[in-house]
Amino acid sequence: MIPPGDIADLQAAFRANPADLGVGLYNPTTGEARLGSFDLVTQGQGHQGLADALGIVNNSEWRGFLVRSDGQFLPRSHFNAVDGSMAMLPVHEAAVRQLLRQAGLIQ
Amino acid sequence: MKSVIPVPLSEDEGQLARLACRKFAGMIEGAITIGLPILLTGQSDRREFLGWRFDIVRAYATVLHTVSGPTQGVLLLRDASALLIDRLGQLQQAVQGVIEQDDITAKLAQTIGPHVVSLFDAVEAYGALIGLAPDKLARSRAACELTVQSLGALPPLPAAPTG
Numbered sequence: 087m088i089p090p091g092d093i094a095d096l097q098a099a100f101r102a103n104p105a106d107l108g109v110g111l112y113n114p115t116t117g118e119a120r121l122g123s124f125d126l127v128t129q130g131q132g133h134q135g136l137a138d139a140l141g142i143v144n145n146s147e148w149r150g151f152l153v154r155s156d157g158q159f160l161p162r163s164h165f166n167a168v169d170g171s172m173a174m175l176p177v178h179e180a181a182v183r184q185l186l187r188q189a190g191l192i193q
Numbered sequence: 194m195k196s197v198i199p200v201p202l203s204e205d206e207g208q209l210a211r212l213a214c215r216k217f218a219g220m221i222e223g224a225i226t227i228g229l230p231i232l233l234t235g236q237s238d239r240r241e242f243l244g245w246r247f248d249i250v251r252a253y254a255t256v257l258h259t260v261s262g263p264t265q266g267v268l269l270l271r272d273a274s275a276l277l278i279d280r281l282g283q284l285q286q287a288v289q290g291v292i293e294q295d296d297i298t299a300k301l302a303q304t305i306g307p308h309v310v311s312l313f314d315a316v317e318a319y320g321a322l323i324g325l326a327p328d329k330l331a332r333s334r335a336a337c338e339l340t341v342q343s344l345g346a347l348p349p350l351p352a353a354p355t356g
Contacts, residue, residue: 105241105242105245107227107231107242109227124223124227128223129216129219129220129223130216130219130220130223130224130246130249131219131220131222131223131333132222132223132226132227132336133226133227134219134222134226134332134333134336135219135222135223152227152230152231158234160230160231160234162230163226163230164226164336164339164340164343167339167343171343172230172340172343172344
């Protein structure tokens, strides 16, 4: 699941600046995903900035993705390199797509 | 790495310099680890994100170029920040050059990689002069280098639906 507060905050960030990006982290073990505005939450640092902001230190247990205000989903992050590439594994990508659809962030 | 004696800055100036230097490295990390993958999306506005980020990163570089203190020490610092600004400009120019070409996936890694390395060399040299431990910058450097190395192996992303 994605905490409702993360979704509301990202939607507010997109309303303020549609060019902002949603930075996301997904934990395949727990099924939890977290989101934050690139500009407002991650200190302009991207996935590591989000991890720092959320107090996440077990980076190898999390995978990364991006979502744009126009609903484009980008399953890319250096957090995915533990699986061999910056691209998310298809099984993780499918799970995150489902979560983002439920959140109304992508179609 | 050669040991460097930090410039004796006042507490406020030293704190400002170390915070701005870490922030600068983090913002470079964000520009590279997020901006380069976005370039590969094929979106018409793909250049805008990096342009926006480079504007902000350049502002932080300017802050680093204003740190003040004892003349001889600060002259060393200004040389280091000038080098950093120059290398940032080279990286931005290299990114812009690649964007204009076709088949940017392979060219990004080849062209951008050396500029990322030399920019972080300059950041670390500046960091040494302000007493910033190298490990404070190491994670950003590693993330950028990993991203650049991984770019060539990425499958293309589907373009977003339009209209």
